[in-house]
Amino acid sequence: MKKEHNKKILRRISSEAEERYLSEMMLRTRPQINLDGNRELVVEHHEGISEYSETRICIAAKAYEIVIEGTALSIEAMDQISIRICGKIVHLQFRIQE
Protein backbone atom coordinates (compact mmCIF):
# COMPACT_ATOMS: atom_id res chain seq x y z
CA MET A 1 0.00 0.00 0.00
CA LYS A 2 2.76 2.37 1.03
CA LYS A 3 4.83 1.41 -2.02
CA GLU A 4 1.98 2.23 -4.35
CA HIS A 5 1.47 5.57 -2.67
CA ASN A 6 5.17 6.37 -3.07
CA LYS A 7 5.04 5.37 -6.72
CA LYS A 8 2.09 7.71 -7.30
CA ILE A 9 3.94 10.60 -5.69
CA LEU A 10 7.06 9.88 -7.75
CA ARG A 11 5.01 9.72 -10.94
CA ARG A 12 3.36 13.04 -10.14
CA ILE A 13 6.72 14.70 -9.35
CA SER A 14 8.33 13.36 -12.51
CA SER A 15 5.40 14.53 -14.69
CA GLU A 16 5.55 18.00 -13.10
CA ALA A 17 9.31 18.16 -13.64
CA GLU A 18 8.85 17.02 -17.24
CA GLU A 19 6.29 19.74 -17.89
CA ARG A 20 8.54 22.37 -16.37
CA TYR A 21 11.49 21.15 -18.40
CA LEU A 22 9.50 21.16 -21.62
CA SER A 23 8.16 24.68 -21.01
CA GLU A 24 11.69 25.88 -20.31
CA MET A 25 12.93 24.21 -23.45
CA MET A 26 10.17 25.85 -25.47
CA LEU A 27 11.32 29.22 -24.19
CA ARG A 28 14.95 28.47 -24.81
CA THR A 29 14.60 27.30 -28.38
CA ARG A 30 13.71 30.79 -29.61
CA PRO A 31 16.82 32.17 -31.31
CA GLN A 32 18.73 34.71 -29.25
CA ILE A 33 20.71 37.32 -31.16
CA ASN A 34 23.44 39.34 -29.53
CA LEU A 35 24.97 42.13 -31.58
CA ASP A 36 28.17 43.84 -30.42
CA GLY A 37 28.33 47.04 -32.46
CA ASN A 38 28.58 46.06 -36.09
CA ARG A 39 31.66 43.90 -35.57
CA GLU A 40 30.37 40.80 -33.83
CA LEU A 41 27.14 38.87 -33.82
CA VAL A 42 26.24 35.83 -31.75
CA VAL A 43 23.19 33.75 -32.64
CA GLU A 44 22.01 31.16 -30.15
CA HIS A 45 19.52 28.34 -30.75
CA HIS A 46 19.99 28.22 -34.51
CA GLU A 47 19.31 25.36 -36.82
CA GLY A 48 22.42 25.46 -38.98
CA ILE A 49 23.80 27.61 -41.75
CA SER A 50 22.28 27.74 -45.19
CA GLU A 51 24.75 30.03 -46.93
CA TYR A 52 28.26 31.13 -46.12
CA SER A 53 30.49 33.55 -47.97
CA GLU A 54 32.63 36.53 -46.98
CA THR A 55 29.83 38.96 -47.79
CA ARG A 56 26.73 37.02 -46.82
CA ILE A 57 25.86 34.48 -44.16
CA CYS A 58 22.43 32.94 -43.78
CA ILE A 59 21.49 31.17 -40.58
CA ALA A 60 18.42 29.02 -40.28
CA ALA A 61 16.40 29.65 -37.15
CA LYS A 62 13.07 28.34 -35.90
CA ALA A 63 10.58 30.07 -38.17
CA TYR A 64 12.78 32.34 -40.20
CA GLU A 65 16.18 32.77 -41.69
CA ILE A 66 18.64 35.36 -40.43
CA VAL A 67 20.56 36.98 -43.26
CA ILE A 68 23.73 38.83 -42.35
CA GLU A 69 25.42 40.91 -45.02
CA GLY A 70 28.66 42.79 -44.79
CA THR A 71 32.34 42.61 -45.62
CA ALA A 72 35.09 40.27 -44.39
CA LEU A 73 32.52 38.15 -42.59
CA SER A 74 33.82 35.02 -40.94
CA ILE A 75 32.50 32.43 -38.53
CA GLU A 76 34.79 32.39 -35.52
CA ALA A 77 33.07 29.51 -33.78
CA MET A 78 29.97 27.45 -34.30
CA ASP A 79 28.43 24.51 -32.55
CA GLN A 80 25.05 22.97 -31.91
CA ILE A 81 23.82 25.96 -29.89
CA SER A 82 25.55 29.11 -31.05
CA ILE A 83 27.35 30.76 -33.92
CA ARG A 84 29.74 33.68 -33.51
CA ILE A 85 30.24 35.83 -36.56
CA CYS A 86 32.91 38.51 -36.87
CA GLY A 87 33.47 41.10 -39.55
CA LYS A 88 31.89 44.35 -40.66
CA ILE A 89 28.12 43.83 -40.53
CA VAL A 90 26.20 46.14 -42.83
CA HIS A 91 22.80 44.58 -43.06
CA LEU A 92 20.75 42.24 -40.92
CA GLN A 93 17.54 40.75 -42.23
CA PHE A 94 14.91 38.25 -41.09
CA ARG A 95 13.46 36.22 -43.88
CA ILE A 96 10.21 34.50 -42.93
CA GLN A 97 10.08 30.93 -44.14
CA GLU A 98 6.77 29.91 -45.61
Add this chain to the structure above:
Amino acid sequence: MLSNLHKRISGNLEIELTGAAMERFFSRCMKNGVMFLQVRVISPDKFRTVVSVGDFFLLNAFAKKYGCHIHVRKKRGVPFAVKPLRKRWGLCFGAILMAAILLWFSNCVWIIRVEGCEETNQQEILTSLARFGLKTGAIRNALPLRDIKTNVMTAHDKLSYLTVDFKGIQAIVHVWERKNTAPRLDDKTPCDVIADRTGIIESLKIRRGRACVKIGDTVQPGDVLASGILVNEREEKTNVHASAEADLRVWHTYKALIPAELQVAEGTEQEKKRYEIVLGTRRFPLQKIEKTEGPWYDKKINWNKFAVCEDFHWPIALESIDCRSYRPLKAQLDEGKLAELLRQRMLERMSRSMPDAEILSYRFHLEKNGDGSYLGTLDAETLETCGLEVPINLEEP
Protein backbone atom coordinates in the same frame (compact mmCIF):
# COMPACT_ATOMS: atom_id res chain seq x y z
CA MET B 1 42.55 31.44 -21.48
CA LEU B 2 40.71 28.38 -20.21
CA SER B 3 39.49 27.48 -23.68
CA ASN B 4 43.02 27.93 -25.10
CA LEU B 5 44.42 25.68 -22.39
CA HIS B 6 41.72 23.10 -23.08
CA LYS B 7 42.46 23.23 -26.81
CA ARG B 8 46.17 22.74 -26.18
CA ILE B 9 45.62 19.78 -23.89
CA SER B 10 42.97 18.00 -25.96
CA GLY B 11 44.63 18.80 -29.32
CA ASN B 12 43.10 20.27 -32.45
CA LEU B 13 43.43 20.03 -36.20
CA GLU B 14 43.34 22.63 -38.90
CA ILE B 15 41.52 21.10 -41.84
CA GLU B 16 40.41 22.03 -45.32
CA LEU B 17 37.00 20.84 -46.47
CA THR B 18 36.20 20.61 -50.16
CA GLY B 19 32.86 19.64 -51.64
CA ALA B 20 29.47 20.83 -52.85
CA ALA B 21 26.73 21.98 -50.45
CA MET B 22 29.17 22.49 -47.62
CA GLU B 23 26.61 24.50 -45.63
CA ARG B 24 24.46 21.41 -45.30
CA PHE B 25 27.46 19.43 -44.22
CA PHE B 26 28.30 22.02 -41.53
CA SER B 27 24.71 22.09 -40.27
CA ARG B 28 24.52 18.32 -40.08
CA CYS B 29 27.82 18.08 -38.23
CA MET B 30 26.82 20.82 -35.78
CA LYS B 31 23.54 19.05 -35.01
CA ASN B 32 25.63 16.04 -34.05
CA GLY B 33 27.72 18.02 -31.62
CA VAL B 34 30.74 19.02 -33.73
CA MET B 35 32.24 22.40 -32.92
CA PHE B 36 33.94 24.39 -35.66
CA LEU B 37 36.37 27.19 -34.93
CA GLN B 38 37.74 29.86 -37.26
CA VAL B 39 35.75 28.87 -40.31
CA ARG B 40 37.24 30.65 -43.34
CA VAL B 41 36.04 30.67 -46.93
CA ILE B 42 38.84 29.83 -49.36
CA SER B 43 36.61 29.45 -52.40
CA PRO B 44 32.84 28.77 -52.79
CA ASP B 45 33.43 25.03 -52.43
CA LYS B 46 36.46 25.10 -50.12
CA PHE B 47 36.54 26.00 -46.41
CA ARG B 48 39.24 26.01 -43.78
CA THR B 49 38.43 25.39 -40.12
CA VAL B 50 39.76 24.12 -36.82
CA VAL B 51 38.22 21.16 -35.01
CA SER B 52 39.13 19.11 -31.96
CA VAL B 53 40.53 15.60 -32.31
CA GLY B 54 37.31 14.01 -31.05
CA ASP B 55 35.19 16.00 -33.51
CA PHE B 56 37.49 15.12 -36.39
CA PHE B 57 36.53 11.44 -36.19
CA LEU B 58 32.84 12.42 -36.25
CA LEU B 59 33.46 14.57 -39.33
CA ASN B 60 34.93 11.65 -41.19
CA ALA B 61 31.70 9.70 -40.83
CA PHE B 62 29.61 12.53 -42.35
CA ALA B 63 32.18 13.44 -45.01
CA LYS B 64 31.57 10.22 -46.92
CA LYS B 65 27.81 10.76 -46.85
CA TYR B 66 28.00 14.34 -48.19
CA GLY B 67 30.82 13.69 -50.65
CA CYS B 68 33.18 15.98 -48.81
CA HIS B 69 36.94 15.72 -48.95
CA ILE B 70 38.92 16.46 -45.78
CA HIS B 71 42.54 17.49 -45.89
CA VAL B 72 44.47 17.92 -42.64
CA ARG B 73 46.74 20.97 -42.77
CA LYS B 74 48.12 21.23 -39.23
CA LYS B 75 48.05 19.20 -36.04
CA ARG B 76 48.40 21.00 -32.74
CA GLY B 77 48.24 20.14 -29.04
CA VAL B 78 49.56 17.73 -26.47
CA PRO B 79 48.38 14.44 -28.08
CA PHE B 80 50.36 15.19 -31.25
CA ALA B 81 53.40 16.41 -29.32
CA VAL B 82 53.41 13.26 -27.19
CA LYS B 83 52.72 10.83 -30.06
CA PRO B 84 56.38 10.52 -31.20
CA LEU B 85 57.33 9.74 -27.60
CA ARG B 86 54.91 6.82 -27.25
CA LYS B 87 57.60 4.21 -27.77
CA ARG B 88 60.19 6.08 -25.70
CA TRP B 89 58.54 5.38 -22.39
CA GLY B 90 61.81 5.73 -20.50
CA LEU B 91 62.13 9.34 -21.62
CA CYS B 92 58.53 10.07 -20.63
CA PHE B 93 58.98 8.39 -17.28
CA GLY B 94 62.19 10.35 -16.70
CA ALA B 95 60.47 13.62 -17.58
CA ILE B 96 57.57 12.88 -15.23
CA LEU B 97 59.99 11.82 -12.49
CA MET B 98 62.05 14.98 -12.93
CA ALA B 99 58.93 17.13 -12.83
CA ALA B 100 57.82 15.37 -9.64
CA ILE B 101 61.27 15.82 -8.08
CA LEU B 102 61.33 19.48 -9.06
CA LEU B 103 57.87 20.01 -7.60
CA TRP B 104 58.88 18.21 -4.42
CA PHE B 105 62.08 20.21 -4.03
CA SER B 106 60.37 23.49 -4.83
CA ASN B 107 58.19 22.85 -1.81
CA CYS B 108 61.27 22.76 0.44
CA VAL B 109 63.20 25.63 1.97
CA TRP B 110 66.70 25.90 0.52
CA ILE B 111 67.75 29.44 1.45
CA ILE B 112 67.17 31.07 4.83
CA ARG B 113 67.80 34.79 5.13
CA VAL B 114 67.72 36.69 8.40
CA GLU B 115 67.05 40.42 8.18
CA GLY B 116 66.90 43.16 10.76
CA CYS B 117 69.77 42.02 13.01
CA GLU B 118 71.62 44.89 14.64
CA GLU B 119 72.64 43.68 18.07
CA THR B 120 71.80 40.00 17.75
CA ASN B 121 73.93 37.58 15.80
CA GLN B 122 72.46 36.16 12.59
CA GLN B 123 74.20 32.84 13.12
CA GLU B 124 72.66 32.46 16.57
CA ILE B 125 69.19 33.02 15.15
CA LEU B 126 69.85 30.59 12.30
CA THR B 127 71.00 27.98 14.83
CA SER B 128 67.87 28.51 16.91
CA LEU B 129 65.67 28.29 13.82
CA ALA B 130 67.37 25.04 12.82
CA ARG B 131 66.92 23.66 16.34
CA PHE B 132 63.18 24.28 16.18
CA GLY B 133 62.70 22.94 12.63
CA LEU B 134 63.36 25.71 10.11
CA LYS B 135 66.49 24.47 8.37
CA THR B 136 67.68 23.93 4.83
CA GLY B 137 65.68 21.15 3.20
CA ALA B 138 62.67 21.42 5.52
CA ILE B 139 59.27 20.97 3.90
CA ARG B 140 57.65 24.36 3.89
CA ASN B 141 54.04 23.34 4.45
CA ALA B 142 54.89 21.02 7.32
CA LEU B 143 56.66 23.70 9.39
CA PRO B 144 54.99 24.62 12.70
CA LEU B 145 55.62 28.33 12.15
CA ARG B 146 53.82 29.56 15.23
CA ASP B 147 55.82 27.27 17.52
CA ILE B 148 59.08 28.17 15.79
CA LYS B 149 58.42 31.88 16.26
CA THR B 150 57.48 31.47 19.92
CA ASN B 151 60.46 29.25 20.69
CA VAL B 152 62.99 31.48 18.93
CA MET B 153 61.62 34.59 20.62
CA THR B 154 61.79 32.83 23.99
CA ALA B 155 65.36 31.71 23.35
CA HIS B 156 66.57 35.21 22.45
CA ASP B 157 65.86 37.92 25.02
CA LYS B 158 66.83 40.66 22.62
CA LEU B 159 64.11 39.83 20.14
CA SER B 160 60.74 41.48 20.44
CA TYR B 161 59.14 39.93 17.37
CA LEU B 162 59.96 37.94 14.25
CA THR B 163 58.17 37.00 11.07
CA VAL B 164 58.84 34.26 8.55
CA ASP B 165 57.91 34.88 4.90
CA PHE B 166 58.35 32.41 2.09
CA LYS B 167 59.32 33.49 -1.41
CA GLY B 168 59.70 30.43 -3.59
CA ILE B 169 62.41 28.33 -2.00
CA GLN B 170 63.57 31.18 0.26
CA ALA B 171 62.54 31.72 3.84
CA ILE B 172 63.00 35.34 4.86
CA VAL B 173 63.12 35.77 8.61
CA HIS B 174 62.66 39.35 9.68
CA VAL B 175 63.52 40.12 13.28
CA TRP B 176 62.70 43.14 15.39
CA GLU B 177 64.98 43.73 18.32
CA ARG B 178 63.92 44.94 21.72
CA LYS B 179 64.71 48.61 22.15
CA ASN B 180 64.94 50.96 25.14
CA THR B 181 64.82 48.15 27.60
CA ALA B 182 66.22 48.98 30.98
CA PRO B 183 69.17 46.82 31.97
CA ARG B 184 68.39 44.41 34.77
CA LEU B 185 70.47 45.13 37.81
CA ASP B 186 71.15 42.60 40.50
CA ASP B 187 70.34 43.44 44.12
CA LYS B 188 73.98 44.12 45.03
CA THR B 189 74.65 46.77 42.37
CA PRO B 190 74.34 50.27 43.82
CA CYS B 191 71.72 52.23 41.92
CA ASP B 192 69.34 55.20 41.98
CA VAL B 193 65.69 55.13 41.05
CA ILE B 194 64.71 57.81 38.55
CA ALA B 195 61.46 58.95 36.97
CA ASP B 196 60.84 57.99 33.32
CA ARG B 197 57.88 60.31 32.63
CA THR B 198 56.45 63.68 33.60
CA GLY B 199 53.79 63.92 36.31
CA ILE B 200 52.81 64.80 39.86
CA ILE B 201 53.64 62.29 42.56
CA GLU B 202 50.47 60.82 44.04
CA SER B 203 52.09 58.21 46.24
CA LEU B 204 55.67 57.19 46.92
CA LYS B 205 57.06 53.96 48.36
CA ILE B 206 60.74 53.92 49.29
CA ARG B 207 61.88 50.40 50.15
CA ARG B 208 65.57 51.14 50.29
CA GLY B 209 67.61 54.31 49.70
CA ARG B 210 67.05 57.98 50.40
CA ALA B 211 63.93 59.77 49.15
CA CYS B 212 64.74 62.77 46.97
CA VAL B 213 61.14 63.85 46.27
CA LYS B 214 57.90 64.05 48.22
CA ILE B 215 54.22 63.57 47.46
CA GLY B 216 52.87 66.47 45.41
CA ASP B 217 56.17 67.21 43.67
CA THR B 218 56.30 67.42 39.88
CA VAL B 219 58.91 65.19 38.33
CA GLN B 220 60.32 64.98 34.82
CA PRO B 221 62.08 62.09 33.08
CA GLY B 222 65.51 61.66 34.68
CA ASP B 223 64.66 63.19 38.08
CA VAL B 224 65.93 61.03 40.94
CA LEU B 225 63.12 59.59 43.06
CA ALA B 226 65.32 57.64 45.46
CA SER B 227 69.06 57.91 45.75
CA GLY B 228 71.29 54.91 46.45
CA ILE B 229 73.87 57.05 48.25
CA LEU B 230 73.25 57.05 52.02
CA VAL B 231 75.08 59.46 54.31
CA ASN B 232 75.27 58.72 58.02
CA GLU B 233 75.72 61.13 60.94
CA ARG B 234 79.48 61.09 60.53
CA GLU B 235 78.96 62.05 56.88
CA GLU B 236 80.25 58.71 55.67
CA LYS B 237 78.74 57.66 52.31
CA THR B 238 77.39 54.18 51.68
CA ASN B 239 76.19 53.01 48.27
CA VAL B 240 73.13 50.78 48.27
CA HIS B 241 70.72 49.31 45.74
CA ALA B 242 67.81 51.77 45.99
CA SER B 243 64.32 50.44 45.55
CA ALA B 244 61.33 52.74 45.14
CA GLU B 245 58.04 53.05 43.30
CA ALA B 246 56.05 56.19 42.64
CA ASP B 247 52.51 56.61 41.35
CA LEU B 248 52.29 59.66 39.13
CA ARG B 249 49.32 61.62 37.94
CA VAL B 250 49.97 62.09 34.24
CA TRP B 251 47.98 64.07 31.64
CA HIS B 252 47.65 62.91 28.06
CA THR B 253 46.04 64.54 25.03
CA TYR B 254 44.93 62.54 22.01
CA LYS B 255 43.60 64.06 18.82
CA ALA B 256 41.77 62.51 15.86
CA LEU B 257 40.67 64.21 12.67
CA ILE B 258 37.61 63.03 10.73
CA PRO B 259 37.54 64.23 7.10
CA ALA B 260 34.64 66.38 5.89
CA GLU B 261 33.45 63.86 3.31
CA LEU B 262 33.12 60.19 4.14
CA GLN B 263 31.96 57.36 1.93
CA VAL B 264 30.16 54.24 3.01
CA ALA B 265 29.60 51.09 0.98
CA GLU B 266 26.06 50.03 0.18
CA GLY B 267 25.79 46.40 -0.82
CA THR B 268 24.01 45.46 -4.03
CA GLU B 269 22.55 42.07 -4.84
CA GLN B 270 25.16 41.36 -7.52
CA GLU B 271 27.57 38.51 -6.90
CA LYS B 272 30.06 36.73 -9.05
CA LYS B 273 32.60 33.97 -8.72
CA ARG B 274 36.09 33.98 -10.14
CA TYR B 275 38.70 31.27 -10.23
CA GLU B 276 42.47 31.46 -10.24
CA ILE B 277 45.15 28.82 -10.40
CA VAL B 278 47.97 29.58 -7.97
CA LEU B 279 51.25 28.07 -9.10
CA GLY B 280 53.94 28.80 -6.54
CA THR B 281 53.69 32.55 -6.05
CA ARG B 282 52.05 33.25 -9.40
CA ARG B 283 48.37 33.54 -10.10
CA PHE B 284 46.68 32.68 -13.35
CA PRO B 285 43.08 33.84 -13.68
CA LEU B 286 40.82 31.36 -15.40
CA GLN B 287 38.70 34.07 -16.99
CA LYS B 288 39.17 37.29 -18.83
CA ILE B 289 40.91 39.86 -16.64
CA GLU B 290 38.72 42.87 -16.04
CA LYS B 291 40.77 45.96 -16.51
CA THR B 292 38.20 48.11 -14.73
CA GLU B 293 37.79 46.44 -11.38
CA GLY B 294 34.83 48.60 -10.44
CA PRO B 295 33.24 48.45 -7.04
CA TRP B 296 33.81 44.70 -6.64
CA TYR B 297 35.97 44.96 -3.60
CA ASP B 298 34.42 42.70 -1.03
CA LYS B 299 36.12 39.41 -1.75
CA LYS B 300 36.10 36.08 0.01
CA ILE B 301 38.92 33.80 -1.05
CA ASN B 302 38.68 30.01 -0.71
CA TRP B 303 41.73 27.84 -1.24
CA ASN B 304 41.68 24.31 -2.58
CA LYS B 305 45.16 22.86 -2.23
CA PHE B 306 46.12 19.67 -3.97
CA ALA B 307 47.67 17.46 -1.34
CA VAL B 308 49.47 14.15 -1.63
CA CYS B 309 49.31 13.55 2.09
CA GLU B 310 48.60 15.69 5.14
CA ASP B 311 52.13 17.06 5.30
CA PHE B 312 52.75 17.59 1.63
CA HIS B 313 50.86 19.85 -0.75
CA TRP B 314 51.71 20.36 -4.38
CA PRO B 315 52.70 23.96 -5.06
CA ILE B 316 49.52 24.35 -7.10
CA ALA B 317 46.15 25.40 -5.78
CA LEU B 318 42.78 26.42 -7.11
CA GLU B 319 41.51 29.64 -5.63
CA SER B 320 37.84 30.54 -5.86
CA ILE B 321 36.91 34.15 -5.13
CA ASP B 322 33.40 35.22 -4.23
CA CYS B 323 33.02 38.86 -5.18
CA ARG B 324 30.17 41.02 -3.93
CA SER B 325 29.34 44.32 -5.47
CA TYR B 326 29.10 47.47 -3.43
CA ARG B 327 28.35 50.98 -4.47
CA PRO B 328 29.97 53.92 -2.66
CA LEU B 329 27.61 56.39 -1.05
CA LYS B 330 28.27 59.68 0.65
CA ALA B 331 27.87 59.20 4.38
CA GLN B 332 25.59 61.44 6.39
CA LEU B 333 27.40 62.17 9.63
CA ASP B 334 25.42 62.34 12.84
CA GLU B 335 27.44 64.52 15.20
CA GLY B 336 26.18 62.82 18.38
CA LYS B 337 26.91 59.29 17.15
CA LEU B 338 30.26 60.37 15.73
CA ALA B 339 31.29 61.92 19.07
CA GLU B 340 30.29 58.77 20.96
CA LEU B 341 32.08 56.46 18.52
CA LEU B 342 35.20 58.59 18.47
CA ARG B 343 35.26 58.82 22.27
CA GLN B 344 35.06 55.03 22.57
CA ARG B 345 37.73 54.46 19.94
CA MET B 346 40.14 56.95 21.49
CA LEU B 347 39.66 55.48 24.95
CA GLU B 348 40.32 52.00 23.55
CA ARG B 349 43.42 53.28 21.77
CA MET B 350 44.68 54.88 24.98
CA SER B 351 44.03 51.71 27.01
CA ARG B 352 45.90 49.64 24.43
CA SER B 353 48.90 51.96 24.39
CA MET B 354 49.09 52.11 28.22
CA PRO B 355 47.75 48.83 29.57
CA ASP B 356 49.08 49.45 33.12
CA ALA B 357 47.70 52.95 33.50
CA GLU B 358 44.55 53.66 35.50
CA ILE B 359 42.32 56.30 33.95
CA LEU B 360 41.26 58.75 36.68
CA SER B 361 39.27 61.16 34.59
CA TYR B 362 38.91 62.27 31.01
CA ARG B 363 37.26 64.97 28.97
CA PHE B 364 36.28 64.54 25.34
CA HIS B 365 35.09 67.21 22.97
CA LEU B 366 34.36 67.29 19.27
CA GLU B 367 34.64 70.48 17.28
CA LYS B 368 33.84 71.23 13.69
CA ASN B 369 36.53 72.92 11.63
CA GLY B 370 35.99 75.53 8.98
CA ASP B 371 36.47 73.03 6.13
CA GLY B 372 33.73 70.74 7.50
CA SER B 373 36.06 68.21 9.10
CA TYR B 374 35.72 67.21 12.76
CA LEU B 375 38.49 67.27 15.34
CA GLY B 376 38.10 65.03 18.37
CA THR B 377 40.23 65.78 21.42
CA LEU B 378 40.57 63.55 24.45
CA ASP B 379 42.27 64.97 27.55
CA ALA B 380 42.84 62.18 30.06
CA GLU B 381 44.32 62.09 33.53
CA THR B 382 45.90 58.77 34.43
CA LEU B 383 47.66 57.19 37.36
CA GLU B 384 50.85 55.47 36.29
CA THR B 385 53.59 53.69 38.15
CA CYS B 386 57.14 54.81 37.43
CA GLY B 387 60.63 54.10 38.72
CA LEU B 388 63.65 53.10 36.70
CA GLU B 389 66.81 51.70 38.25
CA VAL B 390 70.05 53.26 36.97
CA PRO B 391 73.47 52.32 38.36
CA ILE B 392 75.36 54.96 40.36
CA ASN B 393 78.46 56.29 38.68
CA LEU B 394 81.02 55.46 41.38
CA GLU B 395 83.82 57.33 39.65
CA GLU B 396 82.13 60.72 40.16
CA PRO B 397 83.44 62.65 43.19
